[in-house]
Amino acid sequence: xxxxxxxxxxxxxxxxxxxxxxxxxxxxxxxxxxxxxxxxxxxxxxxxxxxxxxxxxxxxxxxxxxxxxxxxxxxxxxxxxxxxxxxxxxxxxxxxxxxxxxxxxxxxxxxxxxxxxxxxxxxxxxxxxxxxxxxxxxxxxxxxxxxxxxxxxxxxxxxxxxxxxxxxxxxxxxxxxxxxxxxxxxxxxxxxxxxxxxxxxxxxxxxxxxxxxxxxxxxxxxxxxxxxxxxxxxxxxxxxxxxxxxxxxxxxxxxxxxxxxxxxxxxxxxxxxx
Numbered sequence: 001x002x003x004x005x006x007x008x009x010x011x012x013x014x015x016x017x018x019x020x021x022x023x024x025x026x027x028x029x030x031x032x033x034x035x036x037x038x039x040x041x042x043x044x045x046x047x048x049x050x051x052x053x054x055x056x057x058x059x060x061x062x063x064x065x066x067x068x069x070x071x072x073x074x075x076x077x078x079x080x081x082x083x084x085x086x087x088x089x090x091x092x093x094x095x096x097x098x099x100x101x102x103x104x105x106x107x108x109x110x111x112x113x114x115x116x117x118x119x120x121x122x123x124x125x126x127x128x129x130x131x132x133x134x135x136x137x138x139x140x141x142x143x144x145x146x147x148x149x150x151x152x153x154x155x156x157x158x159x160x161x162x163x164x165x166x167x168x169x170x171x172x173x174x175x176x177x178x179x180x181x182x183x184x185x186x187x188x189x190x191x192x193x194x195x196x197x198x199x200x201x202x203x204x205x206x207x208x209x210x211x212x213x214x215x216x217x218x219x220x221x222x223x224x225x226x227x228x229x230x231x232x233x234x235x236x237x238x239x240x241x242x243x244x245x246x247x248x249x250x251x252x253x254x255x256x257x258x259x260x261x262x263x264x265x266x267x268x269x270x271x272x273x274x
Contacts, residue, residue: 011111021125027082036065040152048214050086052221055183064156100146159208174226185215
């Protein structure tokens with residue numbers, strides 16, 4: 001599964017369309033066909049009031065996203081006329097028709113999807129570039145917002161990895177396999193976490209716990225069929241909650257019982273070996 005939700009659109013560098021005007025997408029009808037959108041940490045809790053927060057398992061790791069596609073959520077995010085129906089719109093959608101290209105080893109640059117954002121000759125639009133071929137001043141905040149999205153999304157993904165390592169995630173059963181594999185927080189698994197695991201989640205910052213709250217709170221926005229979980233076996237007995245730390249301690253506890261004394265025999269003789 002690819003993380004890119006806009007793979008159906010072709011994005012080009014601004015320089016290639018510098019002489020043309022741009023406009024916001026006149027309709028968001030296309031959004032009802034998008035399976036998910038990436039999220040930044042700064043919009044996590046706000047988004048959870050309006051859209052279901054889940055974790056996508058992709059070829060390059062875990063990614064925190066919000067589900068959009070009709071049929072996966074209780075109420076469609078886009079109406080029949082292509083109007084956005086939620087009180088909050090995620091940054092990735094709000095910044096269309098632009099995205100931030102992140103070429104390996106190069107400076108990130110804005111790109112535009114002509115199909116979504118180049119204004120027809122008879123329509124009103126705003127210029128993309130100045131006469132000096134630099135970005136228009138009103139587009140500079142948008143570039144900063146997309147940069148914030150990338151950085152915040154990486155932080156959220158690291159938080160999701162902590163939840164995965166702690167064993168607090170489970171697969172959402174009701175999403176067809178052709179749409180990808182999605183995880184969410186298993187409330188029973190989270191409740192049964194050992195204190196050491198909870199301390200691991202909250203180490204340095206509380207973003208993993210914010211992600212737990214967002215996933216659990218927004219799960220109500222999924223349809224009943226989608227919200228079913230494939231849960232891993234639970235450890236219900238506190239005495240059975242073995243952790244890496246206790247297992248290592250058990251192993252090292254017997255090290256002192258090993259006789260490490262060196263006797264009078266030769267450890268190795270090169271002459272005997274030859």
